[in-house]
Amino acid sequence: MRMIDIIERKRDGFELTKEEIDFAISGYTNGDIPDYQMSAFAMAIYFKDMTKDERIHLTKAMVESGDQVDLSAIAGIKVDKHSTGGVGDTTTLILAPLVASVGVPIAKMSGRGLGHTGGTVDKLESIKGFQVELDGTTFTELVNKNKIAVVGQSGNLTPADKKLYGLRDVTATVDSIPLIASSIMSKKIASGADAIVLDVKTGSGAFMKDLDGAKELAHAMVQIGNGAGRETIAVISDMNQPLGFAVGNALEVKEAIDTLKGNGPEDLAELCLTLGSRMVYLGKKADSIEEARAMLEEAIQSGKALETFKTFISAQGGDASVIDEPSKLPTASFTFEVEAKEDGYVSEITADEIGIAASMLGAGRLTKESEIDLAVGLVLNKKIGDKVKKGDSLVTIHSNREEVSEVVEKIHHAYNTSETKVEAHSLIYDVIYE
Numbered sequence: 001m002r003m004i005d006i007i008e009r010k011r012d013g014f015e016l017t018k019e020e021i022d023f024a025i026s027g028y029t030n031g032d033i034p035d036y037q038m039s040a041f042a043m044a045i046y047f048k049d050m051t052k053d054e055r056i057h058l059t060k061a062m063v064e065s066g067d068q069v070d071l072s073a074i075a076g077i078k079v080d081k082h083s084t085g086g087v088g089d090t091t092t093l094i095l096a097p098l099v100a101s102v103g104v105p106i107a108k109m110s111g112r113g114l115g116h117t118g119g120t121v122d123k124l125e126s127i128k129g130f131q132v133e134l135d136g137t138t139f140t141e142l143v144n145k146n147k148i149a150v151v152g153q154s155g156n157l158t159p160a161d162k163k164l165y166g167l168r169d170v171t172a173t174v175d176s177i178p179l180i181a182s183s184i185m186s187k188k189i190a191s192g193a194d195a196i197v198l199d200v201k202t203g204s205g206a207f208m209k210d211l212d213g214a215k216e217l218a219h220a221m222v223q224i225g226n227g228a229g230r231e232t233i234a235v236i237s238d239m240n241q242p243l244g245f246a247v248g249n250a251l252e253v254k255e256a257i258d259t260l261k262g263n264g265p266e267d268l269a270e271l272c273l274t275l276g277s278r279m280v281y282l283g284k285k286a287d288s289i290e291e292a293r294a295m296l297e298e299a300i301q302s303g304k305a306l307e308t309f310k311t312f313i314s315a316q317g318g319d320a321s322v323i324d325e326p327s328k329l330p331t332a333s334f335t336f337e338v339e340a341k342e343d344g345y346v347s348e349i350t351a352d353e354i355g356i357a358a359s360m361l362g363a364g365r366l367t368k369e370s371e372i373d374l375a376v377g378l379v380l381n382k383k384i385g386d387k388v389k390k391g392d393s394l395v396t397i398h399s400n401r402e403e404v405s406e407v408v409e410k411i412h413h414a415y416n417t418s419e420t421k422v423e424a425h426s427l428i429y430d431v432i433y434e
Contacts, residue, residue, distance in 0.1 A: 003027065003037045010044040018057040025061035029160045035167060042164070042173040050178040055220060056227035058178065062186035063228075065160035069109070069192035074143045076105045079279045080193035082184060084217070087205040087355040088242035088380075092120045092150075093256035094264075094272045095279065097309035100148035101299045102292075104283035107143045108150045109191050118249045118364065118372045121152045126250040126329055126374045130318030148312045157190045180207075181220035185228070195231040195282035197275055198222070202429065203240035205351020211236070211429055218432040226434065233278045234432040237271055238425045241349040241384050244268035248363040248377015250329040251398060257323050260306045267427050273297065274428055330375035332398035338408050340388040344417035349384060353414030354395075357407050361399050376400055378411070384424040388417060 006020045024041055027033035050058065071078050079099070083089050092110065100106045110120035110132075118125075121132045132152040134142070142149035161183050168174045188196050198221055201207070202214035218234035225232025244265040246255040258264045259272065277286075277293035286292035299305040310320040322328045358364065362373035379396045382388055395411050397404055 003033050003041070007037060007040050007044055010041065010048055013048050015051050016054055016057075021054065021057045022061050022064075025058070025065060025160045028163060029065045038164065038167055039171045039173075042168055042171060042176070042179065045178055046173045046176045052223050052227065055178045055182055055224050059182040059186045059189065059224045060228060062158050062160040062164075062182060063190045066156040066158050066190065068190050069155070069157070071107050071140075071192035071194075073140045074105050074107055076103070077194045077283045078105050078107050078143075078192065079195045079197065079283045080108065080188055080191060081197045081199065081275060081279060082188055083199040084184070084201050084207055086201045086239040086243060087351040087358075088244045088247045088252065088268075089199075089201075090123075090244055090246065090252040090256050090259075090268060091199065091272055091275060093123060093253060094259050094268070095276050096148055096150060097260065097312055098272065098296055098299060098305045099276050099279045099283070100146070100312070101305045101308035102280055102295045103147060103285050104280055105143050106148045106150075107139065107192070108148075109153045110150055111153050112365070118374070120150065122372055122374070123249045123253055124150060124318070126253045127313055127318040127322055128328070130313060131316050134316070142315050146308070146311050146315055148308065149316065150312075153191075158186045161186050177213075177216055177220050181217060181224055185221050185224045188225070189228050189230060193230065195279075196225050196233075197278045197282065198225075198232065198234040199271070199275055200234050200236045200432075201239040202236060203238050203351065203425065205242065205355060206239040215430060215432070218430075219434070222432050222434060231282055233282065235271075235275055235278065236429040236432065237274075238427050238429065239351055240425045242351050242354050242380060243271065245380045245383075246377065247354060247358040247380070248361075248398060249372065249374040250331070251377040251379060253322075253329055254326045257306075257309070257326055260300060260309055262300050270427055278431075332373075332375040332377075332400050334397075334399045334402055334404075336397040336399065336404055336408070337393040338395040338397060338411045340382070340390055340392045340394050340415075340417070341412070342417060343389050344387075344419055345421045346382050346384050346386050346388060346394075346415060347418040347422040348416040349380070350414045353410055354378060354380070357410040357414065360407050360410065361397070361401075361404070373400055382415075385422055387421070 208214040280292035313320040361376040
């Protein structure tokens with residue numbers, strides 16, 4: 001078998017076999033196939049697309065290129081959640097203890113963030129003493145005992161994806177549905193979950209800006225997951241404005257605590273219940289989505305979800321008293337109000353611009369080596385549809401430096417107002433099962 005023949009067949013629109021895809025991925029991973037041939041292969045996929053079977057074979061080949069996590073020692077159906085990213089996306093911090101509180105084991109591997117704010121691991125490290133580095137035995141024991149543990153990603157998961165992703169980034173082949181879908185799903189499958197719920201974002205703060213593209217990606221990932229033997233559901237949710245109010249690591253932890261107490265932002269709480277009910281359903285703890293949602297609502301109202309969060313934090317070395325005393329979380333030295341320049345109604349908040357403003361304060365990483373300031377970030381006081389008067393605070397800036405004029409300018413650029421009230425976009429656009 002020759003790589004040039006495989007490239008030629010895909011270039012000409014033929015469906016590749018499992019053996020051909022395995023040959024290409026394994027050869028590239030071990031260095032037998034050079035970058036220039038894999039670049040040509042990625043470009044052929046970009047233009048000619050892939051069938052459902054090809055996408056499944058590609059994903060499985062990337063999974064098999066490295067380590068695979070074995071969660072079989074953990075009792076029950078392990079359900080994972082993945083978000084395609086966004087601004088103020090605090091869902092994992094809420095969903096993990098919430099879903100675990102009704103008996104679904106959450107054995108989660110999360111990464112550190114690159115971009116607007118830190119990843120789930122960074123946010124959890126806002127809590128003094130919290131440890132994300134656990135050995136496999138301890139991780140398994142904690143999930144079996146408490147139904148929840150979250151660790152940093154380790155090992156050599158999907159090395160083929162790491163190599164291919166780096167190549168795609170410099171060859172204009174990032175924006176390809178089969179390559180995006182296989183990249184995301186290979187990591188989820190290699191992480192060992194039995195079932196997967198996907199939160200596919202669409203809008204100004206999302207990778208997929210338009211709804212049609214988000215639906216196409218969601219279908220592709222669900223088909224790959226189901227084809228790989230992992231029951232998979234995708235929820236398509238709005239990211240035309242930041243989710244919730246907080247953008248920043250410790251600020252998002254506080255918002256997660258508020259939400260688990262039943263006092264969180266309406267949109268964040270609703271998305272967590274939408275995603276969580278499907279996780280509980282896939283975990284076979286409820287016979288319907290409606291029953292699963294009722295279980296989660298009861299867990300919040302009774303305080304069971306909050307207690308699970310406390311247990312989770314303590315079990316991994318963290319100071320669980322932050323749940324009752326959020327002031328113990330890292331706190332910025334200065335706060336500034338960004339005031340509305342005119343009367344009207346908020347008609348648009350460009351989520352990307354808000355994310356960039358938070359990263360300018362130090363809430364996110366520009367490179368893997370960047371230090372995150374866990375205390376800084378933004379709290380939105382007005383969202384789409386809200387009435388504002390000139391001088392009202394649109395956003396509160398939490399900063400560890402006094403000079404924030406560029407951040408203020410960026411926030412003003414993100415906000416638009418109109419004379420008439422504008423309704424916010426729907427939060428949930430669709431749910432994809434196949």
